[in-house]
Amino acid sequence: MNGQGDAMRDTAPDEGYVTADGRKIGGVAMEMRNITLRFGGVVAIKDISFDIRWGEIRAIIGPNGAGKSSMLNVISGFYHPQEGDVIFKGYKRPRMRPYQVARMGIARTFQNIALFEGMSVLDNIMTGRLHHMKANLFQQAMWWGRAQREEDANREQVEKIIDFLEIQHIRKTPVARLPYGLKKRVELARALAAEPSILLLDEPMAGMNVEEKEDMSRFILDVNDEFGTTTVLIEHDMGVVMDLSDRVVVMDYGKKIGDGTPDEVRNNEEVIKAYLGVAHE
């Protein structure tokens, strides 16, 4: 953030590490600090802290009603926690509206798909680039100068993402006509079009068959690999999560019960008890 000296920083910069398969994980991008979220008398999130590092794939898992989606909604500004802070890029984030969070470079998808059903796939993805456009209304209406250059540049970026996610064949199709699996992919494409610094995926594989799940996993890994996009995902499917993510937060009844690499989490007593059921001897 501009205009704020290092004295204002809330966290010390740190270097990160290199994963076993050679991917470089950076310092802390975002830190959730003692987040508590209540709806009336119901406590959805109880005093949870964890961090997200640049370039990593971070999963949040937990049984139904554990508060995973609420946590994602806190990150994306749809919910405002009663207690605790969100530290982004080293600075405490003030209370923000969802669209402001989006403009800071945090893009998301939704559990029940929120696409613009009446628009074509291409138009949907183009909306992801809205805040990259700076030309004024007059220039746009006249299709003149900056407007034309911008539109061309944006189209190029969008085409790249369309190629990347292998949805060339449906680019002119109205979204309402697409099957579920493809809609999920279009939603991912729209989020990517914003060139986000953090990508939030709310159950990207919910309701998919095995083949679609494999495709989606591949895309998430490829996106991370190719663009280095920091990804936070919520998922039910344990197997998928363990294969995909670098680190996992486990939630249960609004509390954090585990945090670490997939292997660490897999062997955590409390996690086994809460999430996987009682371990067999």
Next chain:
Amino acid sequence: MPDTLLFAMEATLNGLTAGVMYALVALGFVLIFKASGIFNFAQGVMALFAALTLVGFQSGQIPFSHLINAMFGTRLHHFGWNMPTLLAIPATVLVMILLAVLVERFILKHLVNQEPIILFMATIGLAYFLEGVGDIMWGAEVKALDVGLPKGMSGAVDDVTFAWFGYGFYIDRLEIWAAGIAALLVAALTVFSQYTKQGRALRAVADDHQAALSVGISLRFIWVLTWSIAGIVALVAGIMWGSKSGVQFSLSLIALKALPVLILGGFTSIPGAIIGGLIIGVGEKLFDFFMSPIIGGATENWFAYMLALVFLLFRPQGLFGERIIERV
């Protein structure tokens, strides 16, 4: 050619031009309904208010002069200058934009996520409020509005039809102009919504609020934008109706005529509003022409509503509206 056919053709042409006038009002409804799902009952009053403001600016009326006079015993009425039309129209546009900002700030902002019926009730309140403000600001008397648009019989149409059929059609030049301006307006709105960033954002908000937020669109900005555009469309409708029949408070009732137009065209379709307007206009005139001698006059008062009823029975989503399918 038999006379009846000629008269029917003339009635059709008159119906088309009258239909454009209906469509202008319906257009304002569609814009707001599409973007926010609100049926804006105040659209007709907005047209009236815009026309009143325009006349007020043109004739240099002092706003709220009656109120000021009553309170302070002064005798104010006019500034003593006339604002040229080319200045008065942009000034009125500014007032309509200010109105949009105020509507967002004092009504919409507080009713986010409320049921459509509650928002609808709010717009009824807005309609009466605005009518009252219009009255206090500019006075209740009927005013003539002249923005320099030509009026009276179109000589060209008369000559051409006389040369072809030996009978000259009577078409009001004002209505030809209205048709041209409506076409321009629709073209401009189409370009705006299809090819500009704000237009794309507007379509996005109309489609899904949550998704729009997640790509960084500010709902409040879009609402102000939509209401501003609806205000400008209301101004155009106000100018046309005001030039035709004077600026009077019954102008707000033309909003009621837009209802059947919307039922025909569908609440969400801009082309629907235009075509719905034309069908009502032509239908009205032809029905009147053929049926009045049989069932007595004044069919124009109720024909549109009857047609709308028939549509509601057979095609409730309108000609171009999105089909409502409830999955169970």
